Amino acid sequence: MKMHIKALAVAAMTAVASLAATAAPLDTLAGPYNWKLQGTTSEYSPVAYGTTLAESTWGIGQITNINKTNGDPAWTSGLGGDYLYFMLYGIADLSVIPVSSGFNIFNVGCTGGVGCDGKIHVDIYRMSSPISSILQQDPDNRLGFNGFNGLTNAAGASLYLGLELMPGKVTVDDPSTLVDERTATLFQNANANTLPTTGAGTFFAEATSGSGMAQWNSNGFALPGGLFADFDSNFTLKPNLVAAGGACPNGSLPDQCFLGLINDPVQSNAIPEPGSLALVGLALAAFGVIRRRDNKK
Template sequence: MLIKKWMAAASLGLAALSASATPLDALTGNVNIKLQGLTTENNTWAGTNETTWGIGSISQITATGGQVWNMGASDGTYLYYMIYGIADLNTVQNATGTFDLYNVGATGGLGDGRIHLDIYRTTTNILELTSDFNAQVGDRTGYNMHSLLQGLGPAYLQLEFGEGKQLANVAGGTDPTADETISTLVQNTTSATLPAAGTGQFFADVIGGTAANQWNTNGLFGHDMDGKFTLSTNGASQGSGVCTDEEVTGPNPTCFTGFINDPIRAIRAVPEPGSLALIGLGLVGLAGLRRRVGN
């Protein structure tokens, strides 16, 4: 009878757990990551050929088995990112009037020829990146840093974009001799420059960060993450952000011009040590129960 009662209670407990929020450290298996953020072609880093950079937040991560992490609500933590070092390799206008953009990492100065995405974890809700979307372009403090992200380090994850999305060369464009197969970010947009609407795709590989061991799985076509995104114009009249149109698209914009919305796929390998400890305590309790039942 005791066994039956325990099994019923365990079933109810598991059902409640699956319907509840999942702490970030407990996520495992295939996951979908929802990024939102802001991009700009202003205040690019001097001495490099960088053309675009941005900042933003991760609003939700869902995983197999009903696991859901929501920023702030699931475990009191938030994830923020900075993407930087994007440089144009070739821009081609196609027959439909849209533009195909092939990007690689910026070089010169601090640019190392890689597109970077650095993610930070904190308990602070930065409204400029989670709801207001009114971060200031001029507050960039370094090639890999913005004032809103200062003090949040060390990075939770450091990623670099990898090749593989563009499988063939194309003709024409701003550089007809370019080898588009080496591009690490591929986009199709309504304009060659911001403000624009469109889509893009990339692969990303973990190269560092405090949680690198859990995310460095190479499980998606030999990469750690497979990203796709949509791009629209930031600003109140576009339904995103609280910046005015003048602040976004004026001759000297103070707000970020582009608004991005990214679903990214990844595989998270194992829980971190803290979560493993909790699982261990649960197994100890189960063993104790088994001994009592046996007696």
């Protein structure tokens, strides 16, 4: 019987090694990571919306790297034949408050237009070929509320991860307004309240859909009220100009350019795929039985 148990353990460990060898690098990530992104944002769109809590900002971009928290690379765009691109949409202004550093902008999901569901979304698409000049795309290529031509409808593209922004970054209500800023799911501080501008933003997000949802739905960040988030983002805002690291000509931005440039890491935690966990558990259980039996000698 002992030989059979040992054989089971060896088989389980072999299966784990085989899975790691055959799975795409993107699917083998487990642990805390920083996602490095580049993206562009816009205020105008060929899609018409209402006036109350209408969508004010949206954008597109790419994930360039997923690094370990010590900075070591874990995945780079193109590794394993995979590329990740995203669309950010549904942002509405809850309140905009002048401050000494410019403006504090509190955002929630839009409700005043077709497609608006009260949530700010980040949809990350996985594809097998790159999109050229992602920062130079024309905002007029938007297909609708959650679509962008050549990105969300690209051949072979599939939803890898759907994120929804959640409250938690804003913990104090501003009594000077008629709304509760603590309900904001995105906070930004910028030197202007219209694009292009410079500044920074932050948000929490949870994984809600996509083929990679189980891998990234880790509840890795504790929030007030006993809630948990899967992602913690801090990003910068700049004009989408060559001088700022963007793609459009220096000077005034033309209509066919996105106005804003966003980047910087998004923190997350990944958990192993369920299949990997099951095989590892099987191997550990088998080794445990072997050890107990050996101790009885």
